[in-house]
Amino acid sequence: MSERLVQALRQEMGDAILSSGSHCGDHTVKVDKSRLGDVLAHLKNQEGCALLGDVIGVDHPEREQRFEVVYYVRSVDRPEQVWVSVDVEEGEAVPSAAGLWKSADWHEREVYDLFGVPFSDHPDLRRILTHHQFEGHALRKDYPIEQGQELSEPEKLLSDHDIAQAAHRASLELNPEGLGDEVHPSDFLTVNLGPSHPAMHGCLRAECLIDGETIVESRPEIGYLHRCFEKEAEDHTWAQIMPYTDRLNYCSPMLNNVIYAMSVEKMMGVEVTERCQVIRVLVSELSRIIDHLVCVGTNLVDMGALTMYWYTFNVREAMYQIIENLCGSRLTTNYARIGGLSHDLYPGFEEEVRAKLAMLDESITEVVKLAARNRIFLDRSLGVGAISKEDALSHGFTGPALRATGVEYDARKLHPHMGYEDYDFDIPTGEAGDTHARIMCRLAEMVQSKRLIEQALDKLPEGPINVDDARVILPPKEKVYSSIEGVMNQFKLIYEGLQVPAGRAYGFGEGANGELGFYNISDGTGRPYRMKVRPPCFPIFGAFSDLVRGGMISDAIAALGSLNIIAGELDR
Amino acid sequence: MAVDLNNPGNILTTRLRQAVNWGRKYSLWPIPYGTACCAIEFMASVSSYHDLSRYGAELVRFSPRQADLMIVAGTISYKQAPILKTIYAQMCEPKWVISMGVCACTGGFYKNYGTLQGIDRVIPVDVYVAGCPPTPENLFHGLIQLQEKIDREGLVSSDERHRLSAANGTVTGSGRPTSPGMGT
Numbered sequence: 001m002s003e004r005l006v007q008a009l010r011q012e013m014g015d016a017i018l019s020s021g022s023h024c025g026d027h028t029v030k031v032d033k034s035r036l037g038d039v040l041a042h043l044k045n046q047e048g049c050a051l052l053g054d055v056i057g058v059d060h061p062e063r064e065q066r067f068e069v070v071y072y073v074r075s076v077d078r079p080e081q082v083w084v085s086v087d088v089e090e091g092e093a094v095p096s097a098a099g100l101w102k103s104a105d106w107h108e109r110e111v112y113d114l115f116g117v118p119f120s121d122h123p124d125l126r127r128i129l130t131h132h133q134f135e136g137h138a139l140r141k142d143y144p145i146e147q148g149q150e151l152s153e154p155e156k157l158l159s160d161h162d163i164a165q166a167a168h169r170a171s172l173e174l175n176p177e178g179l180g181d182e183v184h185p186s187d188f189l190t191v192n193l194g195p196s197h198p199a200m201h202g203c204l205r206a207e208c209l210i211d212g213e214t215i216v217e218s219r220p221e222i223g224y225l226h227r228c229f230e231k232e233a234e235d236h237t238w239a240q241i242m243p244y245t246d247r248l249n250y251c252s253p254m255l256n257n258v259i260y261a262m263s264v265e266k267m268m269g270v271e272v273t274e275r276c277q278v279i280r281v282l283v284s285e286l287s288r289i290i291d292h293l294v295c296v297g298t299n300l301v302d303m304g305a306l307t308m309y310w311y312t313f314n315v316r317e318a319m320y321q322i323i324e325n326l327c328g329s330r331l332t333t334n335y336a337r338i339g340g341l342s343h344d345l346y347p348g349f350e351e352e353v354r355a356k357l358a359m360l361d362e363s364i365t366e367v368v369k370l371a372a373r374n375r376i377f378l379d380r381s382l383g384v385g386a387i388s389k390e391d392a393l394s395h396g397f398t399g400p401a402l403r404a405t406g407v408e409y410d411a412r413k414l415h416p417h418m419g420y421e422d423y424d425f426d427i428p429t430g431e432a433g434d435t436h437a438r439i440m441c442r443l444a445e446m447v448q449s450k451r452l453i454e455q456a457l458d459k460l461p462e463g464p465i466n467v468d469d470a471r472v473i474l475p476p477k478e479k480v481y482s483s484i485e486g487v488m489n490q491f492k493l494i495y496e497g498l499q500v501p502a503g504r505a506y507g508f509g510e511g512a513n514g515e516l517g518f519y520n521i522s523d524g525t526g527r528p529y530r531m532k533v534r535p536p537c538f539p540i541f542g543a544f545s546d547l548v549r550g551g552m553i554s555d556a557i558a559a560l561g562s563l564n565i566i567a568g569e570l571d572r
Numbered sequence: 573m574a575v576d577l578n579n580p581g582n583i584l585t586t587r588l589r590q591a592v593n594w595g596r597k598y599s600l601w602p603i604p605y606g607t608a609c610c611a612i613e614f615m616a617s618v619s620s621y622h623d624l625s626r627y628g629a630e631l632v633r634f635s636p637r638q639a640d641l642m643i644v645a646g647t648i649s650y651k652q653a654p655i656l657k658t659i660y661a662q663m664c665e666p667k668w669v670i671s672m673g674v675c676a677c678t679g680g681f682y683k684n685y686g687t688l689q690g691i692d693r694v695i696p697v698d699v700y701v702a703g704c705p706p707t708p709e710n711l712f713h714g715l716i717q718l719q720e721k722i723d724r725e726g727l728v729s730s731d732e733r734h735r736l737s738a739a740n741g742t743v744t745g746s747g748r749p750t751s752p753g754m755g756t
Binding site for chain 2: 223225228
């Protein structure tokens with residue numbers, strides 16, 4: 001599918017393209033740096049690539065042009081995506097794409113922070129994940145992984161200039177002709193929401209400039225839970241990374257496990273067994289339900305509806321028992337394996353799941369009954385934190401937050417993986433793109449996930465869960481103890497790790513919050529050369545400032561809850 | 573405590589320390605300093621199935637000034653550390669800290685440039701709870717241990733307690749040197 005994009009680019013802008021290549025079906029086009037803006041604009045405006053998925057930095061210390069910056073752009077109506085890359089030397093600036101997509105702002109800041117690649121014409125080029133006193137650039141190959149740097153005090157986000165600007169705008173609003181009383185910067189109050197505020201869901205921070213209770217301007221700051229996933233990935237073998245993926249979106253770790261395993265299988269050309277696929281769908285959808293339950297439950301608490309929290313958390317607890325029975329742990333599941341799964345289902349799994357799905361039905365009905373016509377809930381969610389379809393796409397939204405605006409993009413439908421094409425399910429969408437639509441979308445998605453689970457249970461085939469492939473799956477213990485081949489196979493897999501062939505590919509799926517993907521670059525050494533996670537939360541939180549401007553503080557909390565920002569995935 | 577049989581007014585005699593500690597240990601007001609996965613398990617501990625209130629610690633406060641037990645649930649990064657220190661300083665005496673999960677205890681399997689290698693480099697810790705994340709039962713075990721510890725304490729401030737414990741090494745707490753620039 002994506003060849004079409006490459007061909008179109010070759011025809012229209014052949015002079016800008018230096019080279020192009022593909023690996024595992026993913027096309028990368030290397031372009032002339034001076035033409036990068038034109039190529040991206042062409043892809044966006046003429047070829048319908050509405051979404052800037054990610055901006056990826058890569059460091060090649062041995063090359064003269066040391067850094068590579070890769071823009072991942074995709075369409076949301078057709079299964080088309082392409083990676084556009086440029087090479088730059090140390091200190092050489094890349095023209096920013098922030099004028100084309102608003103999401104480029106944060107993605108480029110991340111590349112600047114971790115690689116030290118500057119971007120020209122960028123609106124706000126500051127560090128984003130590491131703190132402002134950090135020296136050096138952490139994802140460069142020559143930065144030692146364990147070299148921590150202490151911070152003496154948090155950064156002030158809104159400068160005097162920002163506050164003066166906001167005051168100036170407010171004055172103009174009051175008196176367009178510039179007559180009469182002006183709003184003075186000291187009329188505003190600066191308050192920090194977070195990073196330890198309970199309503200900020202973990203450790204998000206936004207410095208807000210408020211006038212009474214109205215947010216005049218805000219500036220979000222992230223990185224408080226930056227656990228260096230990508231650096232850790234370069235330091236571990238492919239199989240060892242699995243437990244780290246648990247802790248990305250810790251509300252739905254199964255989904256992270258499964259999608260990560262898929263991304264590596266794609267590079268190794270491994271096809272998992274039929275039973276494994278169905279079990280993966282089962283656990284993914286269970287995880288999606290749990291994630292949505294946590295999000296909806298806590299979102300409603302933020303609006304003062306504590307009862308809903310008990311209703312949703314009771315079912316969630318019941319579902320955790322399934323997960324615990326399945327893999328021995330409630331939260332950090334570590335269940336998927338490259339080429340299969342760690343265990344098969346336990347006896348009685350099907351009955352337990354069916355019983356607990358009935359509980360889910362009850363709980364959703366209760367929540368809907370309590371909320372749907374509740375005056376307080378409606379007042380606090382309708383029209384709050386609304387975003388238009390165009391803005392949502394420009395900000396790089398995916399998942400329920402995008403679907404709430406009416407865009408029907410779901411990776412499960414557009415790029416069927418794990419056999420989703422064989423299931424019968426709908427994509428719930430909203431219209432208004434506000435807090436209410438997002439909550440309703442999540443509630444409706446749980447019903448669809450339940451349908452998927454029921455279908456998966458009905459069709460669950462017998463057979464092995466792991467592929468019969470000595471390159472990825474450990475041999476059975478009897479073989480290890482009784483034959484030299486078995487010992488060697490075990491030894492090689494453990495000590496050298498999976499041998500993923502050199503190349504780069506992007507494996508992705510529909511996470512609970514949107515498109516979750518792993519962009520892997522392998523150099524064939526048994527460890528990733530570079531792994532970039534595309535966390536769905538990251539671009540969504542980038543829109544926070546736009547969502548809450550002009551609203552009340554309490555609305556900001558309600559809107560934030562409905563976006564379901566999970567810090568583990570946001571900051572990685 | 574003992575009942576004075578000679579006195580008809582049903583008066584209980586006890587030592588002040590015992591009576592105060594009895595009150596303190598069964599009415600802990602926790603502030604959750606939740607940053608990551610452990611915070612999700614903390615929510616499970618508070619909700620109805622596991623129910624933290626069985627141990628007298630259900631009154632979760634989100635203002636440090638109203639809390640006497642800080643439960644640090646999750647990874648603390650270098651970026652977060654100064655904030656953790658400030659929040660701890662804002663709590664009134666007496667105050668205790670439970671470090672929930674291996675990330676808070678030692679940095680866990682995040683031995684890297686972003687993660688503080690144990691919160692005891694920034695604030696003193698009373699009880700360390702292992703696990704990644706600890707189950708609610710694990711957390712309750714930690715809480716009960718803290719209650720036992722409170723029972724043995726004298727009526728001194730936590731600063732004093734930690735100074736004493738560092739001197740004679742009898743009480744669980746910060747045994748590791750605090751790093752420069754972040755000392756408590």
